[in-house]
Amino acid sequence: MKRLLSMTRAQLLMTVRARQALFWNLAFPIIVLGLLSVVIGNGSAFNATVGVVGKGPLADATRHALASIKDVKLKTGSEAEERQALKNGDRDAVLVIPDETPATGHPVVVQMLYDNTNLSQSSAIVSLVSQVVQGVDRAYTHRPELVMLSSQGINAVNNSYVDFLAPGIIAMSIMTGGVLGISGRMVGYREQKILKRLRATPLSTVEFVLANVLSQLVVVLAQVVILMLVATQLFNVKVVGDIPTLILFALLGGLAFLTIGFAISGLAKTGEAANALGNVVTMPMMFLSGVYFPISGAPEWLKPLIGVLPLTYLANGMRDIVLRGVGAGGLGIDALVLAITSVLGCGVAARTFRWE
Amino acid sequence: MRVASPPEIGQAVIAAHGLRKTYGKLVAVKQVDLEIQPGEVFGILGPNGAGKTTTLELVEGLRKPDSGTIIVDGIDVVRYPARLRQIIGVQLQSTALFTHLTNFELLRLFASFYDRGMNDRELDQLLAQVNLTEKRNNKVQELSGGQQQRLSIALTLVNKPRVVFLDEPTTGLDPQARRNLWDLVRAINAQGQTVVLTTHYMEEAEILCDRIAIMDRGEILALDTPRELIAQLNTPPVISGLTITPLPQDRIRNLPAVQDVRVDDEGFELHTTDTAATLVPLLALASEAGLEIRNLTVRQGNLEDVFLSLTGRSLRA
Numbered sequence: 001m002k003r004l005l006s007m008t009r010a011q012l013l014m015t016v017r018a019r020q021a022l023f024w025n026l027a028f029p030i031i032v033l034g035l036l037s038v039v040i041g042n043g044s045a046f047n048a049t050v051g052v053v054g055k056g057p058l059a060d061a062t063r064h065a066l067a068s069i070k071d072v073k074l075k076t077g078s079e080a081e082e083r084q085a086l087k088n089g090d091r092d093a094v095l096v097i098p099d100e101t102p103a104t105g106h107p108v109v110v111q112m113l114y115d116n117t118n119l120s121q122s123s124a125i126v127s128l129v130s131q132v133v134q135g136v137d138r139a140y141t142h143r144p145e146l147v148m149l150s151s152q153g154i155n156a157v158n159n160s161y162v163d164f165l166a167p168g169i170i171a172m173s174i175m176t177g178g179v180l181g182i183s184g185r186m187v188g189y190r191e192q193k194i195l196k197r198l199r200a201t202p203l204s205t206v207e208f209v210l211a212n213v214l215s216q217l218v219v220v221l222a223q224v225v226i227l228m229l230v231a232t233q234l235f236n237v238k239v240v241g242d243i244p245t246l247i248l249f250a251l252l253g254g255l256a257f258l259t260i261g262f263a264i265s266g267l268a269k270t271g272e273a274a275n276a277l278g279n280v281v282t283m284p285m286m287f288l289s290g291v292y293f294p295i296s297g298a299p300e301w302l303k304p305l306i307g308v309l310p311l312t313y314l315a316n317g318m319r320d321i322v323l324r325g326v327g328a329g330g331l332g333i334d335a336l337v338l339a340i341t342s343v344l345g346c347g348v349a350a351r352t353f354r355w356e
Numbered sequence: 357m358r359v360a361s362p363p364e365i366g367q368a369v370i371a372a373h374g375l376r377k378t379y380g381k382l383v384a385v386k387q388v389d390l391e392i393q394p395g396e397v398f399g400i401l402g403p404n405g406a407g408k409t410t411t412l413e414l415v416e417g418l419r420k421p422d423s424g425t426i427i428v429d430g431i432d433v434v435r436y437p438a439r440l441r442q443i444i445g446v447q448l449q450s451t452a453l454f455t456h457l458t459n460f461e462l463l464r465l466f467a468s469f470y471d472r473g474m475n476d477r478e479l480d481q482l483l484a485q486v487n488l489t490e491k492r493n494n495k496v497q498e499l500s501g502g503q504q505q506r507l508s509i510a511l512t513l514v515n516k517p518r519v520v521f522l523d524e525p526t527t528g529l530d531p532q533a534r535r536n537l538w539d540l541v542r543a544i545n546a547q548g549q550t551v552v553l554t555t556h557y558m559e560e561a562e563i564l565c566d567r568i569a570i571m572d573r574g575e576i577l578a579l580d581t582p583r584e585l586i587a588q589l590n591t592p593p594v595i596s597g598l599t600i601t602p603l604p605q606d607r608i609r610n611l612p613a614v615q616d617v618r619v620d621d622e623g624f625e626l627h628t629t630d631t632a633a634t635l636v637p638l639l640a641l642a643s644e645a646g647l648e649i650r651n652l653t654v655r656q657g658n659l660e661d662v663f664l665s666l667t668g669r670s671l672r673a
Binding site: 003006018192194197201202203 | 457469471
């Protein structure tokens with residue numbers, strides 16, 4: 001026990017002091033998160049600038065209705081000015097409303113011009129504005145509403161891209177830390193004969209391996225806590241689920257990937273071979289496990305492959321916890337796959353472990 | 357420091373019999389028998405590939421012999437390697453150490469592996485003994501080659517071992533660092549600890565070791581004190597000196613007891629069966645010829661000559 005604890009402590013000390021490890025475990029995921037959220041994200045929070053042209057009562061009523069929607073910025077000007085602003089990209093939509101008062105049988109035609117370079121944004125604006133116009137129409141005609149659509153957003157948290165990205169990036173950094181970090185370290189120790197030197201002391205194989213497992217799990221714990229803090233404080237990621245569940249699930253994932261790391265270090269004869277094998281294992285997961293984009297968009301023929309990648313389950317589970325508040329009960333499949341991975345990795349590692 | 361209990365006469369601290377180790381067709385250790393007494397500095401001398409390291413690693417319990425028995429301080433090495441590890445200190449040939457740990461942290465880590473590991477105060481004394489006190493809080497990678505080797509030896513001592521194994525401790529060191537290391541080995545031995553080391557420097561073996569096993573091709577060819585090994589060699593002493601102009605070769609050859617003569621522009625070297633009988637007429641001859649002999653030396657055979665006569669080839673080849 002004394003041996004296990006002091007070896008674990010020393011290993012942690014070395015990890016904290018190794019700048020490279022710190023970079024890959026903490027700085028790199030934060031950089032990726034920051035870059036991608038700037039390039040792709042821009043937040044999905046809906047925001048529209050609408051110009052209204054016209055001086056009549058209908059125009060005033062429309063302005064009034066639009067002004068009450070908090071995500072809409074209202075502008076007023078002449079038709080020429082507003083058209084130019086739209087062309088310049090300063091307006092998302094422009095409504096041209098005649099000045100006359102509408103009367104039954106003589107509908108007033110409201111013209112709507114919109115910027116259609118951003119499809120999802122423009123369709124959202126079109127539907128929003130037409131709802132407003134219909135509302136104004138009803139206010140004038142006093143026509144009873146026969147059918148009313150009651151829409152209620154499930155997962156109403158309005159997930160942004162950063163929300164989606166953050167748990168995936170944390171999962172990915174757990175994977176690289178486990179697979180590449182552990183295999184690189186173990187092969188390095190073996191090639192430098194550090195393992196052989198340890199073999200000549202009373203430190204047993206089990207104690208040595210366990211010390212590395214424990215220290216790596218502490219690293220995973222630190223990764224989850226620190227990266228989640230950064231995600232929530234700096235990137236405004238909203239957390240629905242509870243943190244203890246997230247940490248426990250992440251530790252299971254950390255275990256799965258570090259056993260893969262040990263297995264690789266046993267299978268590979270040299271440092272280069274371990275590095276190559278590590279990349280072969282991590283690369284597909286990095287891009288296919290739904291870290292950056294939802295798996296649902298992947299082509300059908302890729303889905304069987306995606307289904308056997310452990311990172312798919314870690315990323316998926318962590319996202320379920322963070323974004324949807326899924327509890328331990330809802331993580332059965334994800335946890336099972338990670339547990340099976342751990343057992344398999346452990347088996348290969350135990351069969352292939354070498355001191356020199 | 358734990359002092360070795362006084363040994364019973366003839367009770368070896370290491371007794372290895374009939375050791376054999378092969379890797380496929382390669383016979384690393386053919387047949388080795390060794391008995392090492394408590395308190396000895398025992399050297400295994402031989403060229404690269406002689407089987408020195410394999411022999412050492414069999415005794416250390418790092419490898420299992422194909423056949424043979426090894427008893428270290430009463431412990432059957434093959435059956436109880438874990439018990440053995442508590443009482444020995446092992447320095448491997450050119451191992452790296454953990455980076456990112458200070459030298460003291462490294463010593464403390466290794467000490468924690470043992471039931472009888474040193475405490476912090478003892479570790480500081482150990483650092484002083486290996487002359488690394490001012491490098492206490494430096495990292496391994498900040499040490500010179502000689503300092504790293506001294507740290508590596510300090511790591512073998514953190515459990516106050518009965519036997520310390522050093523595999524080529526001075527290979528790659530400059531002459532000054534090598535001498536420092538010899539002093540360290542002597543100091544360890546003076547504490548009562550048995551030291552077993554391998555080397556391919558015959559000078560080192562001759563100066564440092566109480567007894568030497570000369571090894572080649574997986575076998576021990578001779579085992580004795582350096583002095584006895586050389587005495588048994590029975591090679592004639594060599595008289596050599598420097599002269600400004602060559603001595604007359606035919607007259608040297610006719611001096612009493614001379615066997616073999618080599619003369620050149622710078623000096624001469626001759627083998628004799630009787631140093632005294634040759635030396636006096638030689639000096640008379642020189643003064644008669646009006647020549648001054650500088651750097652006159654009489655040299656007995658050395659371990660290099662012993663190795664040459666045993667194997668028919670040079671140790672450094």
